[in-house]
Amino acid sequence: MGFRYLPMTESDKLEMLDVIGIDSTDELFSDIPEEIRFKGELNVKPAKNEYELMKELTAMSNKNVNLKDYTSYLGAGVYDHYIPSVVDHVISRSEFYTAYTPYQPEISQGELQAIFEFQTMIAELTGQPIANSSMYDGATALGEAVNLTAAHTKRKKVLVSNAIHPESRGVVKTYATGQHVEVVEIDHKDGLTDLEALERELDDDVAGVVIQYPNFFGQVEPLAKVRELLNSNKKAMMVVSSNPLALGYLTPPGEFGADIVVGDTQVFGIPAQFGGPHCGYFATTKKLMRKIPGRLVGQTTDEDGVRGFVLTLQAREQHIRRDKATSNICSNQALNALASSVAMSSIGKHGLKKMAKLNMKKARYAKQQFAEIGIPVLFDQPFFNEFVIQLNKTVSEVNEALLTKGIVGGYDLGRDYPELENCMLVAVTEIRSKEEIDQLIKEVRDING
Amino acid sequence: MAKNEFPLIFERSKKERTSYSLPDLDVPDIDLDAEFETPYVRKTAPELPEVSELEIMRHYTGLSNRNYGVDSGFYPLGSCTMKYNPKINEDVARLPGFTHIHPYQDPKTVQGALEMMYDLQTSLKEITGMHEVSLQSAAGAQGEWAALMMIRAFHEANGEHHRTKVIVPDSAHGTNPASAAVAGFDAITVKSNEDGLVDIEDLKRVVDENTAALMLTNPNTLGLFEKEIMEMAEIVHGVGGKLYYDGANLNAIMGYTRPGDMGFDAVHLNLHKTFTGPHGGGGPGSGPIGVSEELAPFLPKPLIVKENDEYKLEHDRPQSIGRIKAYYGNFGINLRAYTYIRTMGAEGLKKVSEYAVLNANYMMRRLEQIYDLPYKQHCMHEFVLSGKKQKKLGVRTLDIAKRLLDFNYHPPTIYFPLIVEEGMMIEPTETESKETLDGFIDAMINIAKEAEEDPEIVQEAPHHTIVKRMDETTAARKPILRYTREDNS
Numbered sequence: 001m002g003f004r005y006l007p008m009t010e011s012d013k014l015e016m017l018d019v020i021g022i023d024s025t026d027e028l029f030s031d032i033p034e035e036i037r038f039k040g041e042l043n044v045k046p047a048k049n050e051y052e053l054m055k056e057l058t059a060m061s062n063k064n065v066n067l068k069d070y071t072s073y074l075g076a077g078v079y080d081h082y083i084p085s086v087v088d089h090v091i092s093r094s095e096f097y098t099a100y101t102p103y104q105p106e107i108s109q110g111e112l113q114a115i116f117e118f119q120t121m122i123a124e125l126t127g128q129p130i131a132n133s134s135m136y137d138g139a140t141a142l143g144e145a146v147n148l149t150a151a152h153t154k155r156k157k158v159l160v161s162n163a164i165h166p167e168s169r170g171v172v173k174t175y176a177t178g179q180h181v182e183v184v185e186i187d188h189k190d191g192l193t194d195l196e197a198l199e200r201e202l203d204d205d206v207a208g209v210v211i212q213y214p215n216f217f218g219q220v221e222p223l224a225k226v227r228e229l230l231n232s233n234k235k236a237m238m239v240v241s242s243n244p245l246a247l248g249y250l251t252p253p254g255e256f257g258a259d260i261v262v263g264d265t266q267v268f269g270i271p272a273q274f275g276g277p278h279c280g281y282f283a284t285t286k287k288l289m290r291k292i293p294g295r296l297v298g299q300t301t302d303e304d305g306v307r308g309f310v311l312t313l314q315a316r317e318q319h320i321r322r323d324k325a326t327s328n329i330c331s332n333q334a335l336n337a338l339a340s341s342v343a344m345s346s347i348g349k350h351g352l353k354k355m356a357k358l359n360m361k362k363a364r365y366a367k368q369q370f371a372e373i374g375i376p377v378l379f380d381q382p383f384f385n386e387f388v389i390q391l392n393k394t395v396s397e398v399n400e401a402l403l404t405k406g407i408v409g410g411y412d413l414g415r416d417y418p419e420l421e422n423c424m425l426v427a428v429t430e431i432r433s434k435e436e437i438d439q440l441i442k443e444v445r446d447i448n449g
Numbered sequence: 450m451a452k453n454e455f456p457l458i459f460e461r462s463k464k465e466r467t468s469y470s471l472p473d474l475d476v477p478d479i480d481l482d483a484e485f486e487t488p489y490v491r492k493t494a495p496e497l498p499e500v501s502e503l504e505i506m507r508h509y510t511g512l513s514n515r516n517y518g519v520d521s522g523f524y525p526l527g528s529c530t531m532k533y534n535p536k537i538n539e540d541v542a543r544l545p546g547f548t549h550i551h552p553y554q555d556p557k558t559v560q561g562a563l564e565m566m567y568d569l570q571t572s573l574k575e576i577t578g579m580h581e582v583s584l585q586s587a588a589g590a591q592g593e594w595a596a597l598m599m600i601r602a603f604h605e606a607n608g609e610h611h612r613t614k615v616i617v618p619d620s621a622h623g624t625n626p627a628s629a630a631v632a633g634f635d636a637i638t639v640k641s642n643e644d645g646l647v648d649i650e651d652l653k654r655v656v657d658e659n660t661a662a663l664m665l666t667n668p669n670t671l672g673l674f675e676k677e678i679m680e681m682a683e684i685v686h687g688v689g690g691k692l693y694y695d696g697a698n699l700n701a702i703m704g705y706t707r708p709g710d711m712g713f714d715a716v717h718l719n720l721h722k723t724f725t726g727p728h729g730g731g732g733p734g735s736g737p738i739g740v741s742e743e744l745a746p747f748l749p750k751p752l753i754v755k756e757n758d759e760y761k762l763e764h765d766r767p768q769s770i771g772r773i774k775a776y777y778g779n780f781g782i783n784l785r786a787y788t789y790i791r792t793m794g795a796e797g798l799k800k801v802s803e804y805a806v807l808n809a810n811y812m813m814r815r816l817e818q819i820y821d822l823p824y825k826q827h828c829m830h831e832f833v834l835s836g837k838k839q840k841k842l843g844v845r846t847l848d849i850a851k852r853l854l855d856f857n858y859h860p861p862t863i864y865f866p867l868i869v870e871e872g873m874m875i876e877p878t879e880t881e882s883k884e885t886l887d888g889f890i891d892a893m894i895n896i897a898k899e900a901e902e903d904p905e906i907v908q909e910a911p912h913h914t915i916v917k918r919m920d921e922t923t924a925a926r927k928p929i930l931r932y933t934r935e936d937n938s
Contacts, residue, residue, distance in 0.1 A: 003797050005533050007882035008804045016811040016883065020827075028806050028827050029705050031674035036710045042703070044572045047794030050537055057788065061546025063561030065554060074551045077775065082471060086502060088543075090509040098518030098534050100526060101731040106854050106914035109455070110516030111730040114509070117458050120931040124495035130930045133731070136587035139775035147631075170772030174749075177770075178598060178632045224488050249481070251491045273542075274562050275552030275776025276587070277733035289928065295731070299932075300924035302917040307454050312924040325627035331588040331721070335729030345458050345505050349497040351469030357481060358474060365476035382485050399555065411553055434475040 004050075067272065067408065071436050075386050075427025076216070076411035077138070077165050077264070078272050081245070082355075082431050084346035087269040091339050101295070101331070105310045112309035115297040115334065118341045125247045126261040127254025128283035132294040134337040135280030135329065138264030139168040142210065142241050143175030144282065144293045144327055145260045149208030149237045150181045151326045152291060157182045157205040161193035163215035164241060166416040172210070179326070181207070191219045191379025191388065199229055208237040208260075213253060214246050217413075217425065218363075218386025219379055223256040230257075243267060244281070246384045248356030260284045269343025270336050279336035289313070293327030358430035359385035362437065366428045369441040375448065378423065386427045388413065388420070392448050395424045401447040407440060453915050455515060458498045458508050459932050468502040496934060515915055516730070517859055523885050527831045527862035527874025528622065528670060530700050530722035535792065538725060538785035547784055552776040556761055563760030566753045566777065569787045570737075576790075576798070577696070577716050578709025579739030584778040585749045589697060590624040591773060592717025592736030593664070597632035598770045599740065599747040600662045600691045600715060606747075606768065609689070612661035616685075618647050620671055620866040622695060625664045634661055641868055645671040645824040652684055660690035667694065667711065668701050668829035670866040670874070672809060682712030691715065691744070699723045700878070701806055701830035704799030714741045724786035735782035749773045804879035805830040808886060812877055815890050819897045823869055830878075836871035844900040844907045846871040851918065852899070852910035856892040 017023065048056065072080050091097060095110065102108030102115075115133045122131035135141035146158050160172055162185045169185070176183050186198045193211060202209070209230060213221045223240065230238050239260045240253035245267040253261045266278040284292055290313060298312035347355055363385040370389050371377050378388040391398055395412035402409040410427065413420040428437065450456065482490050500508070518524070524531035541547065550559050570582040586592040597615065604612040615629040617636050626636035639655050642648040646669070656663070663685045667675045675681065685692055694708040694716035700723045708716045720726045721734040728734075740748060746768040754763045762777070793801065806829050813822065813832040821835040836846035850860035850873070862874040877886055899907050911917065 003793065003800060005535060005792075005880050006797075006800055006804055007880070008800075008807070012883040013807065016807055020807075020810050020814050025803050025807050028810055028829075029674075031676040031827070032702070032706045033676060033679060036679065036706050038578075038704060038706050038710065042795040042798060043575050044790060044795050044798070045568070047797050048791055050792070053788065053791055054537060054540065057541050057565075057791075058544055058546075060561040060565060061541075061544040063564070064546040064550050065558035066545045067549040067551060068545045072551065074553055076553055078551055078553070080549075080551070084469070084502075086468075086505050086509075089506070090513075092539070093510070093513040094520035094534070095513040095516040095518045096730050097539075097727045098520045099516055099730045100524075100529055100531060100728040102516075103526075104517075104850070104854065104860060105919045106851070106911050106916055107517040107859065108515075109916060110512035110514065113455065113457070113515070114512055114730075116930075116932070120457075120459065121495070121497060123931045124497065136591065136733070136779075137775050139772070140587065140591070165775070167772055167775040170750075171774060174598065174771040174773055178594070180633060220485070220489060222486075222489075247491070247495070249491055251489050252495075271548045272551045273548050274550045274559065274780040275778075276774070277779040277781050278775075279733075289930070296928075296930055298924040299929040300920045302919050304917055306451050306916050308916045308919055310919045310921050310924050312921065312928060312930075314925075325630045328590045328594055328624050328627035328631045329588075330590045330624055331728075331732040331734040333587075333729075333733045334731035335727070336733055338730065341458075342505065342509060345468075345498045345500060345508075346502070347469045347471075347497070348467050349462075349494055349499050350465075350467055351471060352497055353491075353494060355469070355471055358471060360481055361474060361479060362476055364479060382489065396555070403555070403558065408551065408554060408558075430472055433472070437476070 070406050070408045072408040073410045073426050073428065073440060074408050076425055078275060079267050079427060079429055080272065080431065081267055081429050083269050083271065084343055086346055087339050087342045090342045091335055096338060097335055102311060105308060109308055112297050114338050114341060116299060116309050118337045119297060121341060121344050122281045122283050125244045125252065126242065126283040127252030128261050129286045130289055131281060131283035132292050132296055134332040134334060135282050135294055136333060137276065137278045137280045138241060138262060139171040141262035141280035141282050142168050143171045145239045145262050146172050146181065146208060146210065147175055147179045147326055148260065148291060149239060150179055152288065153207040153235050153237065155205055155207035156180065157184060158208045158210060159184050159186050159198060159201050159206055160210045161186050161212065163188040163193050163217060164210060164212040165216045168241065191217045191381055193221055195225055195229065202229060202233050202236065206233065206236045208239050210239045212241040214243060214384040217379055217388055218383040219381040220250060220383060223253060227256045245356055248352035249360065265340035268340040270339050277333055277336050279333040279340055294329045294332055355430055362430065362432055363387060363428040366426065366437045373441060373445045385429060386425055389424050389426060391422045391424060394422055398444065398447050402443055405443050407443060455511060457932050461504050461508060462499045464499060466499045466501055468500060468505055522857050523881060523889055524859040525861050525875045525877050526859060527876040528697055530876060530878060532725060532878040533880035534725055534727040535789060538788045541788045542781050542784050560760055563753055565784060565787055567755055567760050569783055570753060572790050573718065573737055573739060576703060577739045578707030579716060580742040581745040581748060582737055582739045583748045583752060584737045584783050585773055586736040586738055587774050587779050588732060588734035589717055589719040589736040590628060592738045593624055593628035593695065594632050595749055595773045596693055596715040596717055596738045597628055597634065599744050601632060602747045602770050603744055604661055611659055614659045615661055616655055616663040620669050620868050621664060622666060622670060622697060625695060645673050646675050647681060649677055649680060652681060656684055656688055656690065658688055660685065660688055662691040662693045664693045664695060666698050668698050671824055671833050672828040672831035673824060673826065674829055678711045697722060698830060701802055703802040704795065705802055714744055720782055720786040725789040726782040726785045733779050733782055735779040801879045808877040808879060808881060812875060812886055812890060816893055819894055831874060831876035833869050834873045835869050836873060839897065839900045840871050842900045842904055844904050846873055848907045848910060849896055852896045852907045853892060854911040855913045858889055858892060
């Protein structure tokens, strides 16, 4: 069988063996000791031609319920938003997706400039002076942020609100374990971080306080009050995880004096794709510029004075003090950062606010309709595009029934919060129509009894 | 704006220009501001661009023209395995049933996705010879760190908290010691011998009862197979340490030997290298980890399991190191790797390694006529030249790399591994034709000749790129990391 990715011909092979001065390629593998040579053939599925493989994998994909055929109210960190058509056209340009990290600036100005623009957009959104070129995802960005607070303050304890995404909290714990940092969880009270509990725990060992804004329940945490608490403990740092779309409407964490703002730009131009790849962002203050994990692109000029861009502040990376590193990130999510940049350019300054408000207004309509049919809505705080309803049945029962009506229901909060059994986190984005929302209300009423 | 400068998207911006197309507000309008206390309503809109749709396409098309990928030309960047990125992979990753699925859907509604992941886990187990594989880690460096966290958890579960040392060869990838440090270990260096392999005597000297693990790339970063691997495994296992395999160089050995058979306890793979997930301009990657039976209980959560023909996400893993990333790894990249493995099959994967190694040896034998080759034995998928002959003429390896740009090649990895003076690490991969290799070799010969006859042309390179060498010193001393509008409008 021929392999279309392998251009080697028999005559090429003979000529090359001749130059090397050997008779067979086997001689090139002679350093592998006999006892560890792999005998026989790897037991993987047989190769398929392009057409048949596409057919098989299409059939495999069709076993999945997809959000284009169904109407989804599932959020909890991953959202179904409008993706401008331009996004996929740009990221499909192979000059971008078949390149690697722009180590050679003379032939990588395109990628470097695109990253510089991404850094600018994230800084603008979060209200922070600077941002890096991306992280794996929002959860790992938070893990890195926590370790940075410990390294910067030389303290070994962080306070993490439990109204933060459960998976982000899980990642924070694993990252913190590596650096011997203690994680103390602060309970929520009525859907917001319990600030009294936070105040009690805020002692001189605390490196950082970590809040999500809007939080996992969609509620908007009062960052001004968190800031006030931290004013009594000046060394402890304020870390905020934020849905960047919400910052089209909400005051950015930077204006509340956040030291580090992280999150995920999946909301901008990146499809759910079963949870990854998405794109973490990391924004911070100038003070922490030389400690920020990941890559940074900076503006400079070439020998002729022409403006251009380079990877910069590499000395912080593992290249130099590699055994003293506080982060080991190398590859990031560059192509997804590009997708988000294109989406942010397309949505634009005015579209962003409009899109954020559409989410909020549609979510409020849904919330009000639930209340009208007598389904309790928990946590009556200002919120973004997610809210919590309490059902008479288990969330999985309700969701199973909704699925038969072409609806993917919300997130089962009982998975992570025992006190919220039968509670569903409902996400309503700008793409849900009134008609769809009305159908959801009707179906949930019928199912819930 | 000077010639060759390209405007920023912000500089194309003009008030009131838009390119969004959002759904209408079809629910009753309300006053949102009334709900919030004043400090929480944003006063100043973020300065996102105000451009039309065509301007967006012109902008990013222009940027793509100022970028170089594998589809643009030869990219022999050692250790990065810049092979061809198959187009069917991209098509598969864009099937709606894979693109538009939510990680929190009921597993019953995503059986196709879980089947793919389970199948990929199974294939990677076979290719690496490991007992169990997790697809969770987002990139190679994260895989390294996660595997070290597992090794740490394993030792701690045995009450061996004193194992704080991780041994790393002096030729290792820079991420190895960094990952060790981030996982809470002290990185200890073991020297290479004159053949470019781990010095066994030095290994015996640094290994002791405090050793948690040895991290090893095999073939190593010089492209040489560590043929004393069995003895090294015995030394490390002898004191109760574990062996960790950095899979960055797996492209050399598929179907020839397996890390599991060499005695490794944990491995990470770079699916964006060996298995054609595109590099994306720096990511996203995917760095699955494979482990021995002994380490399997410590794998990150969740794992994909199959019970009675149904695929499930197994979260209940009490000894797991926990979560290392949200959701289930970089699914979209894993899907591309899966498509590649299904395109190649066992025979194809073995040919990949055969030809990757043949291409590298061919280039090495031709180039050693001109450039210094510090290690003379056959190489595997890559090799390292030294530019020290040319350095004597005043031409540095950096200059050679920059001159290659004028011939429309991406240069090799340079000044790495650190143990080679003026190093050039060349990895051709199996997807390049002999004609391409010959063209590059000719350019290298040409540059060596220039270094002798007209060194300035090399020292001042590149001459034909859109920008010249960048002032990196000023970039680092006075960092400008974002655009700021100059006027106050």
